[in-house]
Amino acid sequence: MEGAEAASLLGERSLGPPAEFKTYRRRWFLLAVVCLLNCSNAMLWLTFAPVADKTAAYFHISLETVNWLSMVYLLISIPFGLVATWVLDSVGLRCAVVLSAWLNMVGSITRMFSVLKFLSLGSQSYWYLFIGQCFCALGQPLIIFSPTKLAALWFPDHQRATANMIASMSNPLGILIANLLSPALVPEGKHIPLMLGIYAVPAVTACALATLGIHEKVPPTPPSASATNSNSQPFFTGLKMLLRNKPYIILAVCFGGGIGMFTCFSALLEQILCEKGYSNTSRFRHQAIMLAITSSLFGFFGFAIYPIAMELAVECSYPVGEGTSTGLIFVASQIEGVILMILLQALTVHVSEDPFSTCTLDKDGALDWTTPVLVLAGLCSGMACFYVIFFHTDYKRLRAEIISADLVKAEDTATTDVPES
Secondary structure (H helix, E strand, C coil): CHHHHHHHHHHHHCCCCCCCCCCCCCHHHHHHHHHHHHHHHHHHHCCCHHHHHHHHHHHCCCHHHHHHHHHHHHHHHHHHHHHHHHHHHHHCHHHHHHHHHHHHHHHHHHHHHHHCCCCCCCCHHHHHHHHHHHHHHHHHHHHHCHHHHHHHHHCCCCCHHHHHHHHHHHHHHHHHHHHHHHHHHCCCHHHHHHHHHHHHHHHHHHHHHHHHHCCCCCCCCCCCCHHHHCCCCCHHHHHHHHHCCHHHHHHHHHHHHHHHHHHHHHHHHHHHHHCCCCCCCCCCCCCHHHHHHHHHHHHHHHHHHHHHHHHHHHHHHCCCCHHHHHHHHHHHHHHHHHHHHHHHHHCCEEECCCCCCCCCCCCCCEEECHHHHHHHHHHHHHHHHHHHHHCCCCCHHHHHHHHHHHHHHHHHHHHHHCCCC
16 A cells, blocks of 8 residues: 555656657658758748848838848747747647748748739838748747757657757758858849749748648657656646746746847848948958857857757746747747847947948948947846856756656556565
8 A cells, every 4th residue: 555655646746657658750750840941931031131231222122121021020929929839739739830831931932922023013022021021920939939849749858859959950050041042142132033032942842841741749659758748737827837937037038038139130240240341241351260250159159058948948847838938938039139129220320431331221321330239248248147147947857757767667666566366
């Protein structure tokens, strides 16, 4: 009786051991689809930022209007991010990925209407771009929240961090590709139609693979103990738990702020550098080594913590669903990103005469971004220090899995000790 009572007590605190854990090779196909979709969505988000001046000239709009093609991602993902977390944790991973793939593809195709002469007249051209970006922005939360859910549902505990890292890093990979590909494809404004067509190819491919290749919401057999309890808390109950979780709030503010800073910096980088004489193809002027080193360090350390922080969010908030815990951080990052983009643009100063600037669209002269960049650096340093000093948490999911494993061993021992009749 004592053994049975102990097993019952452990069972209440643990995940509840399933009969068997099993993995399936098709988990790698799902991972590949999520990676391609995540990469494509990031490319679509940052399509125009590296060639903002060429885009403004081609469509006869201002640089501020071009910035809205990036900022709309942040604005839409704030309210829709909450919907995306509900879809992931209540409806399922398959629905989230397929819906995201279709929104991504429809958005990429809609953007191409802006360069079709018989459809676009005058200001209509820009609105095709903007509506297309809105569709892509609706798909972003669904796919960017998916890596932790995919890793938890389909991968064993010793592969979770790796799967989450691969899927999460595909987003900054798409940002890198956009920063390299857009200037290469658009040396002049007349090449923008070619760029829009090329960027639509990965979106269409990802949509076809997701629609035809993903058929299951969850694997037939869970790969780990925590996978059996992945949807343990109702959506609104999970939100309440997160808002009362002090370590999670600190992580959301600090790491979300880091994502917001990176988002803001990526969208405005071309405009920041062109005032100093740098063109869209990074032909460095006297500071090639320093600029390359600082950019590399920013990317190396910034990207490295992304998948780790996503896993940490799940660990410190367990048993809240993975979509909810990672999604709320992303929503916080988008709110902070919008505030930063508006603030930094407001802090710019017009320079009436600047012989080095490659920005020739602004009638009042180039914009000096010195003060905004210093403010961004100060905020980054302050958030990093705040996180290091105040963030402390237990690894709740790992601890629950250990308890579950101990329970299985206890039951096996008890079964072995029972004498045969």
